[in-house]
Amino acid sequence: MVARFFEIKDHLAAKMDLREFFPAPVEIYAKDSLRTALDIMQGFTLAFQRDDLTLSEARVLMDALCEKFPSMSHHLGPRAAIVKHPDFETAVIKVIDGAVGELTEVERSALSGFEIATVIARQRSEASAGLAMYILRS
Incomplete structure (x- = not known):
C-alpha cells in the first residue's frame, strides 16, 4: 500500500478533490525517508532470522545497524542496557572468532567458569598400575 502510494503520488496530487487529504511535500519526503530506513531494517531483520547466523555475525550486524542508525546504539550496542553481561558477550565472540x-583480563574472568583443566597424561607404567596405585596414593 505504501509502495503503491509513492508510485501514484504525482497523479493523486493533481486531483483537486483529493488535495485536502493529500500530505504536504515535506510530509511526503519524511514518509519516503522513513520507508527507506524501514526497508534497510527489514533486510537486517531477515538476516537475523537466518538459521546459520553465528553470534559473531550477529554482533557485526548489530554494529553495522548502530553505525547506520546512531540513535539505535543506545538499545542495540554492545554496552546497551539489554546486554546483561557485556564482557561475557564480548569474550564469547572473541573466542568464537579465534x-x-x-x-x-575482565573478559578472561567472565569466561573462567567455562575453563577446562588440562589433564596431563600419565606415563604408561603408572597407567598399568591402575587401581593399586590409586589406593596407595589415597
Missing part, C-alpha cells in the same frame, strides 16, 4: 589472545 582471537583468544586478545581477551582482556
Whole structure:
C-alpha cells in the first residue's frame, strides 16, 4: 500500500478533490525517508532470522545497524542496557572468532567458569598400575 502510494503520488496530487487529504511535500519526503530506513531494517531483520547466523555475525550486524542508525546504539550496542553481561558477550565472540589472545583480563574472568583443566597424561607404567596405585596414593 505504501509502495503503491509513492508510485501514484504525482497523479493523486493533481486531483483537486483529493488535495485536502493529500500530505504536504515535506510530509511526503519524511514518509519516503522513513520507508527507506524501514526497508534497510527489514533486510537486517531477515538476516537475523537466518538459521546459520553465528553470534559473531550477529554482533557485526548489530554494529553495522548502530553505525547506520546512531540513535539505535543506545538499545542495540554492545554496552546497551539489554546486554546483561557485556564482557561475557564480548569474550564469547572473541573466542568464537579465534582471537583468544586478545581477551582482556575482565573478559578472561567472565569466561573462567567455562575453563577446562588440562589433564596431563600419565606415563604408561603408572597407567598399568591402575587401581593399586590409586589406593596407595589415597
